[in-house]
Amino acid sequence: MIRYVARRLVYMVAALFIIVSVTFFISKAVPGTPFADPKLSPQVREQLFEKYGLDEPLYVQYAKYMANVAQGDLGNSYYFEGRPVSQMILQRLPVSAFIGVQAVIFGLVVGLVLGIVAALWHNTVWDTLAVVVAILGVSVPSFVLGPILQYWLGLKLGWFPIAFFESWIYSVLPSLALSVFVISTVARFMRTEMLEVMGQDYITLAKAKGISGLGVILKHVLRNAMIPLVTVMAPLTIYIITGSLVIEQIFAVPGIGEQFVQSILVNDYAMILGTTIFFSVLFILALLIQDIMYGIIDPRIRVAGAKE
Amino acid sequence: METRYRELDPSLFESADIDVYEGERIAGPPVGFWRDAWIRLKKNRGALISLAVLVSVFATAFIIGPLISSQSPYTQDLAQRYLGPTSEFWFGTDKFGRDMWTRVWAGTRVSLYIGLLAALLDIFVGVVYGAVSGFLGGRVDDVLQRGIEILNGVPYLVIAILAMVVLDPGIITITIALAVTGWTYMARIVRGRMLQLKNQEFTLASRSLGANGFRLVWKHLIPNSLGLIVINLMFTIPAAIFAEAFLSFIGLGIQVPEASLGSLISDGADELRFHPYLLWLPAFVFSLLMICFNLLGDGLRDALDPKMRK
Numbered sequence: 001m002i003r004y005v006a007r008r009l010v011y012m013v014a015a016l017f018i019i020v021s022v023t024f025f026i027s028k029a030v031p032g033t034p035f036a037d038p039k040l041s042p043q044v045r046e047q048l049f050e051k052y053g054l055d056e057p058l059y060v061q062y063a064k065y066m067a068n069v070a071q072g073d074l075g076n077s078y079y080f081e082g083r084p085v086s087q088m089i090l091q092r093l094p095v096s097a098f099i100g101v102q103a104v105i106f107g108l109v110v111g112l113v114l115g116i117v118a119a120l121w122h123n124t125v126w127d128t129l130a131v132v133v134a135i136l137g138v139s140v141p142s143f144v145l146g147p148i149l150q151y152w153l154g155l156k157l158g159w160f161p162i163a164f165f166e167s168w169i170y171s172v173l174p175s176l177a178l179s180v181f182v183i184s185t186v187a188r189f190m191r192t193e194m195l196e197v198m199g200q201d202y203i204t205l206a207k208a209k210g211i212s213g214l215g216v217i218l219k220h221v222l223r224n225a226m227i228p229l230v231t232v233m234a235p236l237t238i239y240i241i242t243g244s245l246v247i248e249q250i251f252a253v254p255g256i257g258e259q260f261v262q263s264i265l266v267n268d269y270a271m272i273l274g275t276t277i278f279f280s281v282l283f284i285l286a287l288l289i290q291d292i293m294y295g296i297i298d299p300r301i302r303v304a305g306a307k308e
Numbered sequence: 309m310e311t312r313y314r315e316l317d318p319s320l321f322e323s324a325d326i327d328v329y330e331g332e333r334i335a336g337p338p339v340g341f342w343r344d345a346w347i348r349l350k351k352n353r354g355a356l357i358s359l360a361v362l363v364s365v366f367a368t369a370f371i372i373g374p375l376i377s378s379q380s381p382y383t384q385d386l387a388q389r390y391l392g393p394t395s396e397f398w399f400g401t402d403k404f405g406r407d408m409w410t411r412v413w414a415g416t417r418v419s420l421y422i423g424l425l426a427a428l429l430d431i432f433v434g435v436v437y438g439a440v441s442g443f444l445g446g447r448v449d450d451v452l453q454r455g456i457e458i459l460n461g462v463p464y465l466v467i468a469i470l471a472m473v474v475l476d477p478g479i480i481t482i483t484i485a486l487a488v489t490g491w492t493y494m495a496r497i498v499r500g501r502m503l504q505l506k507n508q509e510f511t512l513a514s515r516s517l518g519a520n521g522f523r524l525v526w527k528h529l530i531p532n533s534l535g536l537i538v539i540n541l542m543f544t545i546p547a548a549i550f551a552e553a554f555l556s557f558i559g560l561g562i563q564v565p566e567a568s569l570g571s572l573i574s575d576g577a578d579e580l581r582f583h584p585y586l587l588w589l590p591a592f593v594f595s596l597l598m599i600c601f602n603l604l605g606d607g608l609r610d611a612l613d614p615k616m617r618k
Contacts (some may be wrong), residue, residue, distance in 0.1 A: 011454075026473065066461040136600060138598075139599040140598065143574070233310075264473070276470055
């Protein structure tokens with residue numbers, strides 16, 4: 001197990017290293033410097049370059065940048081002068097996290113119920129309904145769904161506020177728009193897994209031993225069917241991250257995603273690259289947790305992983 | 309239980325005609341792999357309907373849509389802004405007075421171009437990488453697989469965003485940005501298939517007849533993986549269309565006056581409050597494309613690889 005985790009860790013660090021290196025060279029490749037203002041005299045510019053270390057050779061800058069990122073220092077925003085990027089991200093984090101986590105929890109619960117119902121009443125109206133919902137949910141992206149919810153539940157019916165973030169009620173529509181994909185992914189997955197498990201010999205054996213229908217479902221089918229559900233964790237994390245970019249834009253939620261999109265519009269490279277690194281760290285952490293959990297639940301994975 | 313024995317008499321039995329060739333007889337005309345798959349696909353109503361809808365969307369976007377309307381998707385006319393659907397502009401006009409009907413189909417064309425191009429690029433890189441990795445095996449395979457594992461730790465759209473920050477937006481650059489990391493899944497699948505196929509008898513037979521590595525891969529192993537590649541293509545195309553729409557939505561994709569479904573949806577969403585009709589058509593076409601590609605992909609998977617069916 002330790003070898004398995006260690007292996008995963010090495011990959012994660014390597015992936016992070018690549019991302020940070022790429023962002024560094026991108027920040028060097030984009031045209032213009034933050035101090036391109038023609039009003040600055042050459043002496044002042046030189047001083048500024050010296051202050052920020054821009055006069056040093058590239059490899060020294062690279063090493064310093066790496067060291068800074070490793071300490072969580074992502075530099076200062078170009079647009080909001082002098083404000084550290086990491087601080088700006090952390091400030092926005094709670095709102096985004098709240099909407100995302102709420103969407104995942106809601107999506108998991110509804111998706112599980114939908115998937116289980118579909119599998120238990122296989123080939124009935126309920127099953128068809130669940131499959132249709134699942135396909136619609138996977139196919140209709142959040143940037144279509146968001147405006148539709150906004151228009152229908154917000155403008156036409158007036159049940160929920162359609163923009164900004166002042167109290168819990170404001171989080172309903174963004175979370176709902178994000179959760180539909182979660183619902184359909186989980187429902188689809190759960191349905192397939194349950195049908196698969198219900199066809200296994202050990203389920204027949206459990207029934208033959210006289211365990212009641214409900215007992216078999218709860219103790220044997222559900223437990224085994226839910227194991228592979230761990231594998232959707234990382235894809236869902238990435239979905240919530242990218243989804244937040246458009247959802248927060250649509251609903252004018254002051255979260256990380258909205259800030260990121262704004263920084264793209266005003267070419268705030270420090271912010272863009274910093275947020276990119278932040279997103280990557282989140283994703284890589286989710287991937288790591290997923291792999292470790294899967295290794296704990298399913299011994300075959302970690303044995304195979306260690307042998308390689 | 310009681311068992312009864314009866315006297316057996318040869319006259320009770322009758323000899324049956326044994327046709328020694330019965331086992332050799334072929335029940336029907338031989339059916340090839342693709343024909344077999346097509347027969348299975350025909351039974352899947354959802355997939356067939358999706359295929360028909362996709363064909364008609366392609367036809368409308370490339371031929372019928374612009375043909376039956378005399379409007380141009382790019383002509384601006386500020387005197388005719390925000391016209392609702394009229395007999396002249398079937399789906400109204402946008403904030404610059406551009407005709408929405410032709411604009412949506414122009415956007416669909418761009419989205420389809422990018423989706424197909426990016427998918428083809430993914431397939432090309434993925435197949436080559438996967439084939440080399442799986443066929444050569446050993447050290448090479450190890451190194452190439454570690455590379456993929458590292459790349460998989462990088463969020464796909466984030467890399468696309470970074471690429472678009474540096475590159476000038478345009479159909480080709482968006483395609484490249486999408487293909488930078490999009491090929492890894494394809495490579496994994498092809499590699500797995502290669503590992504499975506390269507030890508089978510027909511490979512050995514071809515090898516002993518003197519086929520070299522390239523010929524083996526190109527003439528035998530890749531054709532035998534085509535089913536998997538096609539299935540994967542069907543899921544790569546909608547993913548690429550989605551990714552392009554996503555980039556356009558956050559302002560990094562196609563730039564005005566060009567349009568894609570993503571940028572049209574983005575524009576429509578901005579004006580939802582007063583001109584909701586601007587959103588409906590592009591959103592509808594986009595969702596329709598996604599649903600049809602997904603359903604067709606599911607159907608093809610069942611048809612080409614019955615063992616994968618769940």
